[in-house]
Amino acid sequence: MKSPFVKRRGATPLENGASEALDEVLITVVTGDKQGAGTDSKVFVILHDTEGNSSPTLRLNNRMITNKRGQSCTFKRKAGIPGLKALSMIEFWIEKFGVGAAWFVDRFTVRILKTDEVFVFPVLRWIKPSHAHMTLTVYDLSLPQDTPEKLLPQRMTNLGTKKRLYRYTQHVPGGPAQIENLPSDEKFSEDYYWTFATEKINLLAKTKLIEWTTSKWKTLDDLRKVFNQSLGEPKCMSVWQEDWWFGLQRVQGVNPNVITACKKIPEKFAVTEETVSGLLDDMTLAEALEKNKMFICDLEITEGLPHNEKAELPSPFALFYLNKEDKLMPVAIQLKQEGGHDNPVYTPKDPSNTWLVAKMFYNCAEAQHHQALTHLGYTHLLMEGVVICTHRNLSPSHPLFKLMAPHFLFLLAINTRGLEKLVSPGGWVDNCMSQGLEGIFEHMKRGFDRWSFEREGQVEKELEARGVMDKNILPYYPYRDDAVPLYQAIKKYVSTVVRHHYDTPEKLTGDYELKWWREELVKPRDQNGVGLKDIPGNAEEGFTSVDEVVDTITSIISTCSLGHAAANFQQYEQYAFVPNYPGILFGKIPTEKKNYTEEDIMAMLPTKRMTLDIMVITKLLSSRGTKSLGDFEMQYLYDPVGVNAAKEFQKDLKRLSLEMKKRNIDRQWEFEWLDPEIVPNSISV
Known part of the structure; x- marks a missing residue:
């Protein structure tokens, strides 16, 4: 030819x-x-x-x-x-x-x-x-309107092929947009898949010496001993009953996006001055509220969720006080939304095991929220729709496709495999989470209906919405202190590339692929779209400013990197020793201030066999498969501006890594999960 x-x-x-x-x-x-x-x-x-x-x-x-x-x-x-x-x-x-x-x-x-x-x-x-x-x-590298005329048919043919390969489906009615069939290009590489598979085999081999049965643990000491013989002790094992540790879990655990500044006690939360008397140093509740010393976690989203028939699911409130040492201390927990005689408010003044069980049931509810939304819903599945949309609407020659593509590596593959192995009938979620399969899907549906780009989509705005962005309000908040500068570094990198390619207003308004992309991002999921709320711009013009494009791309890359890292990589540390952060607790939600025995507590915990599953899966999920943020597995941008922007990004990340290591020296508890050396480019595990 x-x-x-x-x-x-x-x-x-x-x-x-x-x-x-x-x-x-x-x-x-x-x-x-x-x-x-x-x-x-x-x-x-x-x-x-x-x-x-x-x-x-x-x-x-x-x-x-x-x-x-x-x-x-x-x-x-x-x-x-x-x-x-x-x-x-x-x-x-x-x-x-x-x-x-x-x-x-x-x-x-x-x-x-x-x-x-x-x-x-x-x-x-x-x-x-x-x-x-x-x-x-x-x-x-070209915007569609700048593509040589003779190459336009090739560009359009490529997009047409992608639209046939990357097709939306909803595996759950009302659920997130997902891939209909995994394209061959999205499958794990041979090396990565082998590492992933053999790691699970290795973990199982390390637990072979233990007699795993369907029987229950007899004592906490029996449970503690098993970690020495297998996958290693989670550091929390020695402190999990402490109130200060329960506070730390809110600001540097796997689910650090729930704690909110409290100006007023909700009507449903039956806390009075008498309830917390003696727990607020020398302050009254009214004074502590006025002086920004009170914080609250409200998990009303879990109310009425389907759940395992043997494991009821709370929808709790938890109230915290920032004491004179700037430590976040729990002072009250109510396990159901509506107060009443069968729904008491628990406090540290109650018998120690009564209070401990209340904290365990709160953490059980938060674990459901973590897996359904913070982890699976708001990173894995939210970004799955974005990946599909990007392939369908932005040519591989588009600079924004090349900017985002390194952060999509293996995402569709891990989602396909994860749903198949973990979120399926009889799978890990069904067996080891109180909400079970039906519950997690309903939980995700509720969460997706609430997700907004203007709030959850941007790290700083999400923190501001919860009233915890200001260090004067909440001085010790490792998640915030590491996430914000990392988000800003990503935004600086994105801004350099985006502003170079849209250096005139005409280039933005003339980019019809970008307009298609935004249109499909916001299109309802039941109409073959991703269904994202509050994406900037409008239906007629698409994005109306370069700032809007920068914010949107930054949000996507941030979610695929720091968002997933914060929610994922310390899962073994939090979940493996089950009483610390129980994915499932058997029995009914407490309705009275019973003085529990250790035997009562052990009866709530999973069986030995379930504990093995929790240990192995969370250890596997806590492993890293791909390279550190900025060290791209596949290079897409070779132009001088893109190459220099990546080099500058790598310098910024190296500086941030050193700063985070220094901060960790003086922290109450090590928090390394947003160190750029640990944060991967993409959601690949």
Whole structure:
């Protein structure tokens, strides 16, 4: 097939043996990290320079690449363009030869030996044997309205293909938008999948020496001993009964997004001056409220959720006081929303085990909220819809696609596998969480109906909405103190790239792919959209300012990185020793201030077999599979602005990492989960 771009200055095909001095180039091709990515097909290339000249068809050798990540081959060829100084485009195609067929190409680089200039053409696509040519510009980076006219059909065809591959479904009526069928490009790489699978086998092997049965634990000491023999002791085991630890869980646990400044006690919460008398240093309740010393957690969202028939689910309030030492101390817990004779308010003045059981039931309710919303709902599943929408509406050549793509790695794959193994009938959630499968789906539905970009979508605004952004109000809040600067670093990186590509108002208004993208983000889920609320902009114009684009992209990258890291990586530390943060407690919600025995408490806890499942799954979920934030597994942006922005981002992250390590020295309890060295690029586990 003749190239539509060919224009030669008397260049002669190389096979004719021309004697004219032709400029030599080194063409390097790199195969991506996909199963079966290599090819032994015939590979052909045509180079185009900035003067409109084209090379002859250059053939590259067969049996080029293996399946290994980053495998590359370099070929020295004569370009056939006299005086070649700069390249503008590359055409390439493959013709089937031997066993290998489709080829996943990461990139081509072309070095002009005479000038030593290097031109990069990122591909990051499957190329199938065909006489049709794939043509890419340098950096393969353009807004749709700036795409060369001859390349527009290719761009539109690619989007059409993506729309067929990335299709929405709702596995749960009213639930989040999810992928109908996992595209092959989204599957785990061979290396990553193997690591993930073998890690679970290794964890199970470490617990083999323990006699796991369906019987209950007899004493807390029996339960404690099992960790020494298997997966290691969670640090909380020695302090889990302490009130100061219960306070710390609100500001640096797996669910640090519930604690709210309290100006007034809710009418449903039957707390009076007498209730908390003696628990507020020398203050009255009215004084403590007035001086911003009171904080509250309200889990009314769990009220009436379906639940395991043997495990009732609270919908509690918990009230906290910031004491003179700036420690957040629990002073009252009510386990149901409506007060009454069978719903007392528990306080530290009650018998120690009575108060302990109240804290355990509160934590059990919060664990349901954590898994349904903070973890699974507001990171994994919220972003699944965003990933699908991005593939359907932004070309791989779009700068915003390239900016977000590293943060989507393996997300659809882990969601597909996670739902299949963990959130399914008889799976981990069904067996080891009080809300069970039906409950978690209803919980997520409620949460998705409430989620707003203007609140949950942005770290700083979410903190402000809860009244805890100000350090003078809540001095010790490790989640906030680490999340905010990390969010700002991400925003700075995003802003640099976005403002470069939308440096005039016309570029923003002319970007029809961006408008399609926003339109589908806000479209209701039952109408083939993602259903996100309060995304900035409007239906007529799309995004109306560059600031709106920056905020939206920052929110997405932040959710895929720091949002998921905060909710995920300390799950073993919180959940594994079950009394500390119980995913399930058997029996009815307490209705009176009973003085519980240790035997009573042990009867509430999961069986030995369930404990094993909780330990292994939370250990697995707490492991990291992909690289640290900013150290991208796949590089998409090769243009100078993108490359320099990434380098600056990496410098900022390194500085933040050092600052966080310093802060940890003086903290009440180590909080390392938002250290950029620990935060991955994407939701991959």
